[in-house]
Amino acid sequence: DAGVIQSPRHEVTEMGQEVTLRCKPISGHDYLFWYRQTMMRGLELLIYFNNNVPIDDSGMPEDRFSAKMPNASFSTLKIQPSEPRDSAVYFCASARSSKTYTIYFGEGSWLTVV
Amino acid sequence: SQQGEEDPQALSIQEGENATMNCSYKTSINNLQWYRQNSGRGLVHLILIRSNEREKHSGRLRVTLDTSKKSSSLLITASRAADTASYFCATPGGGADGLTFGKGTHLIIQP
Numbered sequence: 095d096a097g098v099i100q101s102p103r104h105e106v107t108e109m110g111q112e113v114t115l116r117c118k119p120i121s122g123h124d125y126l127f128w129y130r131q132t133m134m135r136g137l138e139l140l141i142y143f144n145n146n147v148p149i150d151d152s153g154m155p156e157d158r159f160s161a162k163m164p165n166a167s168f169s170t171l172k173i174q175p176s177e178p179r180d181s182a183v184y185f186c187a188s189a190r191s192s193k194t195y196t197i198y199f200g201e202g203s204w205l206t207v208v
Numbered sequence: 209s210q211q212g213e214e215d216p217q218a219l220s221i222q223e224g225e226n227a228t229m230n231c232s233y234k235t236s237i238n239n240l241q242w243y244r245q246n247s248g249r250g251l252v253h254l255i256l257i258r259s260n261e262r263e264k265h266s267g268r269l270r271v272t273l274d275t276s277k278k279s280s281s282l283l284i285t286a287s288r289a290a291d292t293a294s295y296f297c298a299t300p301g302g303g304a305d306g307l308t309f310g311k312g313t314h315l316i317i318q319p
Contacts, residue, residue, distance in 0.1 A: 150305075199250035199251045
């Protein structure tokens, strides 16, 4: 299996621009998670989906952030407008539901907003 | 909110020595997991220990869980340079299905 695939791997954008991060989960996984990692706050769960339906978005920082999962093999995380404090590594991860499951992470999207 | 906290934040040892990292958490759990993150990469699952287990082994990894103290430890024996990475403990997060991660222990193995 190819694992969780994220794009872009690196993005540098100017403040105010729209940023779209993309994720393809592992085939057959029914959970998809978006995490953000910074030095100050560590890994934060932003939002997760189960069977393409958003279940908990309480970690999304503010209305500038939105996420969608139009089908089982694709999800996007959008930031509009972007701000310098959004600079972080954004990870997509997926899992197959079971009572105890492990999460498989992508390699991350490194976002720098200048 | 963070459930687990790793200790120490950073650890530097010589190759061949054993490395021990600890994790403390706040609420009752049914399992605890350890992940590794190499620089610039995503997290990789290492091992899962259930609440009814006290110790688990996987290769050079040994994990313990003390539910009475709400703590876990990860021991890496006979460390190698390739073990240099950050190590995170993860617990089921509150009512959500996602895992909650600590801030990690940054392990450096000196050759």
